[in-house]
Amino acid sequence: MSVSETYVRYRQTLSEEPLAIGVLLVALWMAWSLVNGLLTGGIQVSSLASLVWDGLLRGLIIGLAGIGLSMTYSILNFANFAHGDYLTSGAFAGMATSYLVAGIGENSVGALLLVGAGGSVFGGALGIGVTTAPIAVVFGALIAGVATIALALLIDRFVYRPIRDESGIALLITSIGVAFALRYLLQFVFGAGVRGTTAAGSVPRVSVPAIDGTFRVTAHDISLVVVAGGLMLGVHLLLQRTKLGKAMRAMSDNEDLARITGIPTEQVIRTTWIVGAGLTGVAGYMFILWKGTLGFNDGWLLLLLVFAAVILGGIGSIYGAIGGGIVIGLTASVSVIWIPSEFGRAAAFLVMIVILLFKPEGIFSGRTTA
Amino acid sequence: MSATDIRGLIQGLFERDVTLVLAVLGTIYLLYVLAGVAFGYGLRGQLNSIANLTFYIGVFGMLALALNLHWGYTGLFNIGIVGFMGIGVYVTALVSKPPVAQGGAAQVGGFGLPLSVGIVSGVVVAGLFGLLVALPALRLRADYLAIVTVAFSEIVRFTMMSRTFQTFTVPDTVDLWLFTFDPAADTVGLGGGGGLILNYPDPLEALLRSLFLWEPYLGLIGFVERNYIPNNPKPVLDGVLYGVLLLIGVGLFYLLLSRTGKSPFGRVLKAIREDEDVANALGKDTDRFKLTAFVLGSALMGLGGILWYSSRGSITPPSFRPNITFFIWIALIIGGAGSNTGSFLGGAIFAGVLYEGPRYFKNLVQTAFELGDAPRNFGEAMAGFASLDPMPFVLYTLDSISQLRLVIMGVVLIWLMHNRPEGLLGHRKETASSVDLARPGSAESTGKPAAADGGEER
Numbered sequence: 001m002s003v004s005e006t007y008v009r010y011r012q013t014l015s016e017e018p019l020a021i022g023v024l025l026v027a028l029w030m031a032w033s034l035v036n037g038l039l040t041g042g043i044q045v046s047s048l049a050s051l052v053w054d055g056l057l058r059g060l061i062i063g064l065a066g067i068g069l070s071m072t073y074s075i076l077n078f079a080n081f082a083h084g085d086y087l088t089s090g091a092f093a094g095m096a097t098s099y100l101v102a103g104i105g106e107n108s109v110g111a112l113l114l115v116g117a118g119g120s121v122f123g124g125a126l127g128i129g130v131t132t133a134p135i136a137v138v139f140g141a142l143i144a145g146v147a148t149i150a151l152a153l154l155i156d157r158f159v160y161r162p163i164r165d166e167s168g169i170a171l172l173i174t175s176i177g178v179a180f181a182l183r184y185l186l187q188f189v190f191g192a193g194v195r196g197t198t199a200a201g202s203v204p205r206v207s208v209p210a211i212d213g214t215f216r217v218t219a220h221d222i223s224l225v226v227v228a229g230g231l232m233l234g235v236h237l238l239l240q241r242t243k244l245g246k247a248m249r250a251m252s253d254n255e256d257l258a259r260i261t262g263i264p265t266e267q268v269i270r271t272t273w274i275v276g277a278g279l280t281g282v283a284g285y286m287f288i289l290w291k292g293t294l295g296f297n298d299g300w301l302l303l304l305l306v307f308a309a310v311i312l313g314g315i316g317s318i319y320g321a322i323g324g325g326i327v328i329g330l331t332a333s334v335s336v337i338w339i340p341s342e343f344g345r346a347a348a349f350l351v352m353i354v355i356l357l358f359k360p361e362g363i364f365s366g367r368t369t370a
Numbered sequence: 371m372s373a374t375d376i377r378g379l380i381q382g383l384f385e386r387d388v389t390l391v392l393a394v395l396g397t398i399y400l401l402y403v404l405a406g407v408a409f410g411y412g413l414r415g416q417l418n419s420i421a422n423l424t425f426y427i428g429v430f431g432m433l434a435l436a437l438n439l440h441w442g443y444t445g446l447f448n449i450g451i452v453g454f455m456g457i458g459v460y461v462t463a464l465v466s467k468p469p470v471a472q473g474g475a476a477q478v479g480g481f482g483l484p485l486s487v488g489i490v491s492g493v494v495v496a497g498l499f500g501l502l503v504a505l506p507a508l509r510l511r512a513d514y515l516a517i518v519t520v521a522f523s524e525i526v527r528f529t530m531m532s533r534t535f536q537t538f539t540v541p542d543t544v545d546l547w548l549f550t551f552d553p554a555a556d557t558v559g560l561g562g563g564g565g566l567i568l569n570y571p572d573p574l575e576a577l578l579r580s581l582f583l584w585e586p587y588l589g590l591i592g593f594v595e596r597n598y599i600p601n602n603p604k605p606v607l608d609g610v611l612y613g614v615l616l617l618i619g620v621g622l623f624y625l626l627l628s629r630t631g632k633s634p635f636g637r638v639l640k641a642i643r644e645d646e647d648v649a650n651a652l653g654k655d656t657d658r659f660k661l662t663a664f665v666l667g668s669a670l671m672g673l674g675g676i677l678w679y680s681s682r683g684s685i686t687p688p689s690f691r692p693n694i695t696f697f698i699w700i701a702l703i704i705g706g707a708g709s710n711t712g713s714f715l716g717g718a719i720f721a722g723v724l725y726e727g728p729r730y731f732k733n734l735v736q737t738a739f740e741l742g743d744a745p746r747n748f749g750e751a752m753a754g755f756a757s758l759d760p761m762p763f764v765l766y767t768l769d770s771i772s773q774l775r776l777v778i779m780g781v782v783l784i785w786l787m788h789n790r791p792e793g794l795l796g797h798r799k800e801t802a803s804s805v806d807l808a809r810p811g812s813a814e815s816t817g818k819p820a821a822a823d824g825g826e827e828r
Contacts, residue, residue: 079513110749118747159784166791169447169512173703174787176696180780184773189748192773304524307517342532349521356514357506 023354030338043337046213051334057221057290059309059329060228064283065302066309066321067235068276074252074316075272076160078171082178083280084303088296089151089182090281091288092190094144095123095197101136102126115197115294117190123197123292130223130289132202141227141285148281152273155182179300187296194295197288220290227286231279232322239318244271252316305332305345308352314362324362327351387711394715398423398722405730409737414599414606421609426725428616429678431717434701435623435710436670442707442796443631444663445643447512449695450503453523454496454668455675456530456690462492462676463685464558466570478537478559478566485576489676496672497665499526504664508657520692529560530687536562565686573681574608577615587611612681619677620714623670628710630666639663643708693776697725700783706796715794724782728775732768744769 037043069083092115099112103126111120130137159178163170198220207214239245247268250258259265287302288294309328313320328348335347355363402423406416433451440446466488467480507518529535537559560566578584594603630636638659641649650656679685697720705716735741744765745751751766767774786793 079517108749110753114747114749117749120747120749159788162788166787170787170791172447172513172516173699174784176699177780177783177787180696180783181777182780184776184780187773188770188777191747304517304521308521311514311517340532340534342528342534346525346528349525352521353506353518356510356518360510360514 020358023358033338037337044212046210046215048334048337049208049210050215051336052330053215053217053221055330055333056326057224057329058333059326060224061283061287061290061325062302062305062309062329063322063325064228064231064286065280065306066313066325067232067318068278068280068283069306070310070313070316070318070321071248071272071276073310075248075269076164076171077252078168078175079307081172081175081303082155082182083175083306084299084301085179085182085186086148086152086277086280087284087287087299087302088186089299090144090148090277090284091294091298092186092296093147094140094281094285095128095288095294097143098128098133098136098140099123099126101139102128102133114190116195118193119195123195124199124201127199127202128197128289129199129203130219131204132199137223137289140289141282144281144285145278146281148277148284149274152277152280153270156269156273183296183300190296192296194293196292197294198292200292220292224286224290227282231282232318235275235279235318238275244268248272305329305348308348311352312355312362317362320362327363391711391715391718395427395718398427398718402722402730405734408734414603417599417606417610421606421613423722423726424613425609425616426721427718428613428620429674429717430698430701430721430725431620431714432616432623432677433671433674433698434705434713434717434720435620435627436667436674437698437702438707438710438713439627439630439639439663439667439670441702442709442713443636443639443643444660445512445646446508446660446664446667447516448519448664448667449516449692449699450519450521450523450526451671451698452675452690452692452694453519453526454500454671455678455694456523456526456687457499458492458496458672458675459679459685460492460530460560460566461495461672462488462680463566463568463570464488464560465491467558467566468569470557478557478561480558480570485570485573486580488570489673489680492676493669493673496675497669500665500668501661503668504661508660508664520695523690523692523695527687527690530565530690531563532560533562535560563687565684567684568680568682572608574612574615616677620717624710624714631710635659635662640708697779700724700779703783703786703791703793706793709793709795712793712795719794724775724779728771728778732771735768741765741768 034043038045038048065083065087068086069080072078072080072083095115096113099115099121100109103112103121107121107126111117114120116122126136127133128136155178159174160171163174203218203220205216205218208217239248247258247263250261250263251265251268255265258268284299288298305328306325309324310321311324312327313322313324328351331351332344332348335344339347399420402419403416406419409415411419433455437448437451440448462485464480465483466485467478467482469482470479503519503522507515510518537557539557575584578587591604591607594607595601599606631639638649638654638656641652641654642656642659646656649659679689698717701716701720702713703716704719705714706712742765745753745762748766751763754760754762
């Protein structure tokens with residue numbers, strides 16, 4: 001495409017889309033005020049770096065959780081509003097395991113399994129942390145994944161499978177019912193209180209020098225990066241090197257055709273749930289380990305950001321979910337440079353809405369399950 | 371409308387809906403009165419419980435009707451209802467709260483305009499925000515629209531909570547070209563996390579005063595005080611009266627929406643719901659129709675929010691969590707999307723059984739059996755099973771009924787989607803034609819209206 005053609009095309013877009021001009025102007029203003037702030041010293045490089053680091057980590061969690069959502073969204077063709085509560089379930093299951101491993105013998109098993117409901121045991125006292133209780137954390141992460149897989153398969157068997165052929169909207173509404181039931185069952189069992197789960201004081205940290213200061217990196221940050229990166233790589237290999245990825249792509253394009261071609265669709269769906277829910281559970285656990293508090297609402301509060309990431313990246317695309325997650329995480333964190341900090345999440349939602357308006361197929365457009 | 375028309379209308383209603391609505395309402399009220407008798411309520415207690423029930427039936431019925439315009443008629447998947455409700459009541463508060471002197475109490479003031487102005491502006495602004503959401507979002511797929519609307523309602527809540535919008539200082543004079551305003555307000559704002567105290571005149575009193583019924587009403591209160599309820603019956607009677615007014619409001623919503631549904635406008639909406647491309651191909655500007663329907667529904671949701679919260683003493687942002695949206699959705703799905711009568715019935719059943727019912731059930735059980743204190747957490751509840759004693763668990767379950775209520779709602783929603791996705795009255799066949807199509811003397815065509823409501827002839 002020649003330069004003039006591109007130019008004409010952009011001019012057309014601009015005249016047809018008054019909103020596009022607005023978005024462009026806002027983007028220009030943001031860039032200018034950032035550069036200006038950095039040059040005049042109104043914004044410190046170190047605080048920017050710290051925001052970026054925080055956003056990156058949040059983005060990894062959102063991306064990891066987003067892979068599962070994206071997979072079920074494209075294969076089963078519905079937006080699973082219960083996904084956030086799968087995340088919370090995984091976090092509770094994993095933390096209960098960690099508490100049990102770290103605190104068995106000194107505390108009552110019941111209190112440990114309930115993750116210290118009502119202040120009976122404190123994560124800080126048990127020394128939950130990746131350096132202080134590594135075995136507990138490894139077991140916790142594993143059980144978080146396994147428990148979420150079991151939960152997702154159970155729910156799929158009794159809730160989604162009987163209405164597999166219904167429209168995406170019917171399934172979406174059903175998933176809202178699942179979300180309600182799951183979230184408030186968790187509250188029923190584990191209580192409504194938000195508890196601290198890690199020994200936040202004893203997590204090792206280093207100060208990374210930036211130009212005019214330092215920003216902090218903790219051991220939990222590093223473990224989050226390692227786990228998220230490893231799992232993403234694993235999923236990539238799984239979907240690229242096995243027939244599963246191809247089967248999933250075939251199914252998300254046309255389920256009937258896939259079945260005719262001999263793809264065992266129910267089995268693919270089950271595998272999708274297993275991979276997706278496993279990642280979701282681990283993401284929930286790593287999220288809680290990283291932020292250090294756990295409440296029954298956590299997953300639900302994260303869900304909209306996960307949706308934003310999945311839509312941003314394009315439904316069905318694994319890389320899209322990861323990339324979208326990082327963009328959304330960065331937006332939610334870094335946007336506080338320009339707007340009041342209460343609106344970080346609102347900014348992430350706005351990015352999602354803008355993407356939906358201009359490029360509803362996502363920035364990594366097209367369905368590419370893998 | 372001539373007298374025969376009206377009679378025909380009434381007869382038609384009786385054949386179908388009124389009996390059903392009255393039966394359901396009668397059953398719910400009877401159960402509540404019986405529960406009140408079991409609790410040993412006097413007249414005051416009974417009236418209180420009835421007023422409370424009526425309030426929730428009213429607001430849920432109203433909001434389900436408004437949602438029915440979006441989802442049932444037009445097929446717009448709006449899960450941002452609570453955002454529009456919040457906008458409605460916050461704008462009403464902002465406009466009608468009395469101004470506070472600068473440097474006075476920390477509470478923010480308002481513009482001190484009459485409540486009627488406040489309500490109208492609340493409804494209008496909710497409608498405008500509906501336009502703001504709908505203009506870009508209506509071209510989206512249903513599930514994307516859902517995510518955008520729920521994100522919108524969360525943005526509204528963040529805005530209510532934010533410190534940035536907590537208070538503003540209004541300048542003493544505002545110069546607008548030829549006019550110079552001198553607003554009475556000094557500081558206005560959304561009040562942040564602490565919310566707003568609704569210190570405008572009581573809406574009920576304002577309404578009655580404007581209708582010159584305030585003095586007679588006070589007389590009635592005096593009469594009741596002398597004869598039936600000895601001390602201070604006013605709050606109870608206020609509640610009952612407000613409930614009755616809400617039911618009248620529901621009636622008006624119903625009339626408006628069923629007229630809308632039967633109008634040519636409403637038929638286009640149904641056509642859009644069934645197949646937007648076909649409606650488009652038939653020369654209807656579907657975007658325009660969807661936009662109008664969305665704005666109208668949003669304004670009605672704003673009004674619903676105002677009627678729900680404006681008679682409370684204060685409003686706080688946590689009241690506007692997405693849960694409320696899903697409550698209204700459950701109500702609509704119980705009743706059946708696409709049917710106005712169904713929407714109201716769904717609202718009533720939801721309010722009476724799922725929303726308020728569990729609490730009454732708990733109180734009933736507690737009245738019937740002398741129960742001890744409930745265990746504080748699930749662990750203690752389960753500990754009873756070690757000694758084969760289920761009582762702690764039962765007590766804990768009863769004690770956490772307000773959370774389990776939401777579990778029940780979720781399960782009911784799943785059950786409905788499995789077994790009766792069309793709800794009680796959804797997808798009822800209705801004639802698309804405005805004249806009677808049945809040929810006199812032809813037995814076959816009578817009583818078989820054309821399938822216009824998406825119902826297929828089977």
